Amino acid sequence: MILRVRFHGRGGQGAKTASRILGNAAFNDGYNAQDFPIYGAERRGAPVTAFTRFSESEITERGFIFSPDVVAVMDDSLTADPTASPFAGLRKGGLAIVNTAKPAAEVNGGRTDIAVLTLDLTRRALDTLGKAVLSSGIAAAVARASGITSEAFMRGLVEELKEVGLSDDAISKNVALATAIYDVVSPIKLHTEELPARADLVPLAVVVSGEGTEDVVNTGNSASRHTGNWRITKPVIDYLKCTDCMIxxxxxxxxxxxxxxxxxxxxxxxxxxxxxxxxxxxxxxxIGSQMEGLQ
Ligand code: SF4
Ligand code: SF4
Structure with a gap:
């Protein structure tokens, strides 16, 4: 069996690194593994998707994962964002792990045929790392839920964080965070079904104007694309200091x-x-800054 995991995050939260940590951990645990991201807007706060497949046998499947067994949602605002659609294609009987302080019923995307595990990873990351970088925490949750051993996971985590250039101190903090999360999650038996028909997938609202190109149909519509839900950090003006210079x-x-x-x-x-x-x-x-969702 191939286990297919799709990560949904926002630029800056570490979705790509999470998929790499999980792939590396699965490989260390004796599986064949793949991991890769979609490079989209590549801007901080923009929806980001990354994927990991792992299997005891050879993986011949390639390309994006349209029908995951597990989705890892690193920002609960993505559950209501049609450009992210984190639950699209999630197999019946699959698992959604959602980073949120809300109850599962509020972030299940209306799905009653899946298991939903909620964890306040942002709060844990802020307490341990001092910033809302979630790659280690979400990868730990998925690894534990899918039965990857602690030894293989921690080795994969440290290797990956060294590769991205983190200091020894930052790696130690990430290991502490990942250990705490690994210890509160239980392995979950998935009951996913075979691939659904492609027709079940959410169609993209684009018009194809020629070979390999897509058109944005209406001009002057950027204001109606609300990028406010990309925000992780919120600017706040201090009107006692501001002179309205308009810079x-x-x-x-x-x-x-x-x-x-x-x-x-x-x-x-x-x-x-x-x-x-x-x-x-x-x-x-x-102009000061506030973490989104915190007072
Ligand atoms: S208001 Fe400030 S933080 Fe918001 S988009 Fe403009 S420059 Fe960026
Ligand atoms: S750049 Fe000028 S207008 Fe903007 S917040 Fe600063 S002082 Fe105020």
């Missing part, structure tokens, strides 16, 4: 700043993607 307005790549009704600079949080360029450019340091 941040000039630098914002999403045109998410404008003069509010009172004439003062204001942020359109529906379209602010949290790149924090405004904070860097403000000459008066009048």
């Amino acid at each position: 941040c307005y000039a630098y914002c790549p999403e045109s998410a700043m404008s003069a509010g009704p009172d004439g003062r600079i204001a942020i359109d949080y529906d379209n602010c993607k949290g790149c924090m360029i405004c904070q860097t450019e403000c000459p008066l340091r009048a």
Whole structure:
């Protein structure tokens, strides 16, 4: 049997690294393994997808995983984002692991035919690493749920983190975080079915205009694509320091700043993607930052 895992995260959370840690751990545990990401917008906060397959026998399957046995959702806002659709194609009887502080019933994508495991990985990562990087935690949860041994997982984790250039201190913290998460998850017996028909998959809303190309059908529609749900970090203006010089307005790549009704600079949080360029450019340091979802 091949176990197919699909990771859904946001740029900066570590979805690609998580898929690599899991693939490396599975390989260390004696499986054949594949792992790879989709390179999409490649911007912080943008939806990112990565994949891992592992099997005791040779894997001849290639390409994206449309019908996973396990989905790992690293940001619960993705469950309501049609451009991510993390539950699309998840097999009946499969498992969704969702990083959230909410109860499972609120983040199951309306699916009652799957198991949902919720863990507040962001809080654990902030407490242990000091930042919301989730690759080690989510990989640990998937590895444990799918029965990869602790020894193989920790070896794969350390190898992968060394490869991406983390310091010994950062690796130790990641190992501590991963160990804590590995210890609270139990192996889960999956009851997934054979591949569903491709017709069951969510169709993409694009018009093909010629060989290999896609058209954005309407012009001037960027404001209706709300990039606010990409945000991990939220800029907050301190109006006691701000002089309304509009420098941040000039630098914002999403045109998410404008003069509010009172004439003062204001942020359109529906379209602010949290790149924090405004904070860097403000000459008066009048823009602070907040982790999204935290007060
Ligand atoms: S750059 Fe700073 S001071 Fe100028 S308008 Fe923006 S927040 Fe205010
Ligand atoms: S520059 Fe500031 S307001 Fe504009 S998208 Fe980035 S974080 Fe948001």
